[in-house]
Amino acid sequence: DTEVTQTPKHLVMGMTNKKSLKCEQHMGHRAMYWYKQKAKKPPELMFVYSYEKLSINESVPSRFSPECPNSSLLNLHLHALQPEDSALYLCASSPETGVAGELFFGEGSRLTVL
Amino acid sequence: KNQVEQSPQSLIILEGKNCTLQCNYTVSPFSNLRWYKQDTGRGPVSLTIMTFSENTKSNGRYTATLDADTKQSSLHITASQLSDSASYICVVSRATSGTYKYIFGTGTRLKVLA
Numbered sequence: 001d002t003e004v005t006q007t008p009k010h011l012v013m014g015m016t017n018k019k020s021l022k023c024e025q026h027m028g029h030r031a032m033y034w035y036k037q038k039a040k041k042p043p044e045l046m047f048v049y050s051y052e053k054l055s056i057n058e059s060v061p062s063r064f065s066p067e068c069p070n071s072s073l074l075n076l077h078l079h080a081l082q083p084e085d086s087a088l089y090l091c092a093s094s095p096e097t098g099v100a101g102e103l104f105f106g107e108g109s110r111l112t113v114l
Numbered sequence: 115k116n117q118v119e120q121s122p123q124s125l126i127i128l129e130g131k132n133c134t135l136q137c138n139y140t141v142s143p144f145s146n147l148r149w150y151k152q153d154t155g156r157g158p159v160s161l162t163i164m165t166f167s168e169n170t171k172s173n174g175r176y177t178a179t180l181d182a183d184t185k186q187s188s189l190h191i192t193a194s195q196l197s198d199s200a201s202y203i204c205v206v207s208r209a210t211s212g213t214y215k216y217i218f219g220t221g222t223r224l225k226v227l228a
Binding site: 042043045055056090098107110 | 150223
């Protein structure tokens with residue numbers, strides 16, 4: 001199984017809503033990532049988890065809150081977002097952060113903030 | 115500064131034709147370089163990986179080259195197909211304090227016309 005599964009595929013939310021994006025992988029990878037991608041731009045790193053601990057936070061606003069409940073799951077909790085937060089959110093995994101392994105990406109969650 | 119630049123930004127070719135995409139990087143220390151293909155609204159998928167000692171690597175109709183001295187890589191697509199229409203992203207890994215980071219290029223958007 002070489003898949004990273006993200007849900008939901010599409011999400012529309014108001015600025016006062018609380019929602020979550022979910023990501024799951026069963027490749028035994030110990031590093032998991034959240035990326036944000038705007039149209040016609042490369043993915044931008046948001047967070048990195050290594051062995052279920054947050055290792056990198058790229059100065060992301062606190063309205064985005066990551067969570068790694070176990071080695072297979074990664075969540076991104078969303079609260080009080082702004083319209084400019086609308087983007088494709090990509091989850092990725094790799095064997096571990098100490099190895100320059102391949103990033104396996106999910107299909108992404110398309111977020112629209114009204 | 116660790117950067118990855120790609121050219122051209124966009125490219126339109128006719129089906130069946132060949133094309134070459136360029137990637138220049140200033141990432142140090144260099145670990146490896148990967149080319150990813152990203153279909154619109156989907157997650158990126160790895161095409162090839164190039165390590166420091168490799169000059170050329172093929173994956174079907176895709177051939178990647180690496181010149182570690184000039185810090186340049188290219189991705190050559192042979193006999194293009196409509197399904198090759200996508201963004202192609204060059205990603206360079208670098209090691210920093212025992213952790214590998216991924217530096218994304220700006221991408222080349224390829225459109226193949228019938």
